[in-house]
Amino acid sequence: MNIGVLASGRGSNFQAIIDAIREGKLSAKIVVLITDNPRAFAIERACKYGIPHIVLNPADFASREAFYDRIAAELRDRRTELVVLAGFMRIVGRPLIAAFPNRIMNIHPALLPAFPGLHGQKQAVDYGVKISGCTVHFVDEGMDTGPIIIQAAVPVYHDDTEETLSERILKLEHKIYPEAIRLFSEGRLEVHGRIVRIAGGEREDFSVVNPSF
Numbered sequence: 343m344n345i346g347v348l349a350s351g352r353g354s355n356f357q358a359i360i361d362a363i364r365e366g367k368l369s370a371k372i373v374v375l376i377t378d379n380p381r382a383f384a385i386e387r388a389c390k391y392g393i394p395h396i397v398l399n400p401a402d403f404a405s406r407e408a409f410y411d412r413i414a415a416e417l418r419d420r421r422t423e424l425v426v427l428a429g430f431m432r433i434v435g436r437p438l439i440a441a442f443p444n445r446i447m448n449i450h451p452a453l454l455p456a457f458p459g460l461h462g463q464k465q466a467v468d469y470g471v472k473i474s475g476c477t478v479h480f481v482d483e484g485m486d487t488g489p490i491i492i493q494a495a496v497p498v499y500h501d502d503t504e505e506t507l508s509e510r511i512l513k514l515e516h517k518i519y520p521e522a523i524r525l526f527s528e529g530r531l532e533v534h535g536r537i538v539r540i541a542g543g544e545r546e547d548f549s550v551v552n553p554s555f
């Protein structure tokens with residue numbers, strides 16, 4: 343399966359996917375990294391593993407549509423079958439969603455629909471929830487609103503900061519994202535409206551609760 347990755351920053355989720363492929367846990371090829379940030383550390387990761395990368399600055403495009411049209415074209419040219427958002431800090435535009443319906447995944451650092459948008463971990467700390475986590479979902483035109491594939495939960499402690507909670511959540515992000523991609527690559531994700539079913543899956547495949555953190 344050909345994967346195209348979109349990332350804006352550090353790219354640790356991008357790295358987790360690279361690692362899963364290299365370890366033989368995921369049968370896929372990353373055909374391109376596309377970034378909107380010329381200083382993204384994800385670019386260094388791509389170079390290290392010989393993955394082609396493209397930097398596209400939205401300011402160079404006449405409109406938001408034109409920016410996403412170009413991304414869709416770059417992905418199509420490389421026969422991309424799944425688009426993976428790995429810390430891509432923009433709301434995906436219509437042309438890209440239309441080009442890859444139910445073929446774009448995102449990971450969000452909160453238990454959606456709680457705390458969408460930026461700084462999901464800080465929102466959870468500030469709100470005082472006792473449990474948070476991360477969510478892999480298909481992308482639709484809303485902000486973090488698409489059908490949920492897998493979620494994982496972690497405790498939130500009274501002395502947590504955005505940083506400590508982010509670190510605890512990130513460990514699970516790196517587990518569930520490659521897992522969701524693997525299920526997709528095996529053709530096992532069935533989308534029925536908002537509901538995603540895992541063909542041949544166990545109940546446990548959908549959620550991870552890890553009280554040991």
Ligand code: GAR
Nearest residue numbers: 351352353354355428429449450451
């Ligand atoms: C991750 O925590 C991811 O869940 C979050 O950004 C971080 C990217 O880290 N994404 C969002 O907040 C999207 N709304 P990474 O660049 O090391 O993968």
